[in-house]
Amino acid sequence: MSTEAALARISVLKPWLGEEEARALAEVLASGWITQGAKVKQFEADFSAAQEVPHAVATSSCTTALHLALVVAGIGAGDDVVVPSLAFIATANAVTYVGARPVFCDVDPATGNVTAETIRAALTPDTRAVIVVDQGGVPVDLDPIRELCDRHGITIIEDAACAIGSRYRDRPVGTWADAAVWSFHEGKILTTGEGGMERVMTCIRAAAGARP
Numbered sequence: 078m079s080t081e082a083a084l085a086r087i088s089v090l091k092p093w094l095g096e097e098e099a100r101a102l103a104e105v106l107a108s109g110w111i112t113q114g115a116k117v118k119q120f121e122a123d124f125s126a127a128q129e130v131p132h133a134v135a136t137s138s139c140t141t142a143l144h145l146a147l148v149v150a151g152i153g154a155g156d157d158v159v160v161p162s163l164a165f166i167a168t169a170n171a172v173t174y175v176g177a178r179p180v181f182c183d184v185d186p187a188t189g190n191v192t193a194e195t196i197r198a199a200l201t202p203d204t205r206a207v208i209v210v211d212q213g214g215v216p217v218d219l220d221p222i223r224e225l226c227d228r229h230g231i232t233i234i235e236d237a238a239c240a241i242g243s244r245y246r247d248r249p250v251g252t253w254a255d256a257a258v259w260s261f262h263e264g265k266i267l268t269t270g271e272g273g274m275e276r277v278m279t280c281i282r283a284a285a286g287a288r289p
């Protein structure tokens with residue numbers, strides 16, 4: 078097989094859409110509920126069941142979900158948020174939306190992910206949160222990060238944009254952080270065209286003053 082033919086078969090960005098998706102879309106159009114509606118509610122329920130989390134909230138994008146997670150965590154002006162130096166720009170952008178400062182930390186070249194050591198090197202007296210990314214779907218090693226962050230009262234937000242279906246410690250990614258977000262952009266494992274999802278539970282607890 079030629080290289081061109083092989084590349085045509087391994088299309089990482091072209092969504093796999095067919096008759097089933099066309100039928101589902103037609104049902105939505107016929108219902109008249111083209112933004113929020115029964116399908117979104119059902120999707121939230123199905124997604125949270127698949128991710129083994131109690132609740133999930135649909136958003137217009139993963140970027141919106143990141144923004145929301147930071148707002149709910151009470152992050153704002155004067156706060157530092159550690160983000161990976163290797164990630165999609167939305168991760169750092171969301172930090173600026175709440176007036177906080179993104180502080181970039183290194184990643185492990187073997188996994189592309191941040192580690193407790195690289196986060197520790199980026200901590201400042203103003204660090205209030207860290208956004209870890211499951212780079213390309215590779216689960217971040219969260220246990221040592223949790224240990225570090227708990228010691229400093231730092232909220233962990235997991236950007237699992239590319240990691241639907243990935244697992245960590247025998248559970249879907251996103252279950253161990255304080256909040257987790259996913260993307261349904263067309264280049265992701267599961268797509269709705271555009272869209273995101275957020276697991277906010279523990280973050281709400283943090284915002285209420287009972288920091289984990």
Ligand SMILES: Cc1ncc(COP(=O)(O)O)c(C=O)c1O
Nearest residue numbers: 138139140165167238260261262
């Ligand atoms: C790691 C990461 N975070 C956030 C996003 C933003 O997702 P969305 O396009 O749904 O806002 C992406 C999109 O590629 C991403 O790869």
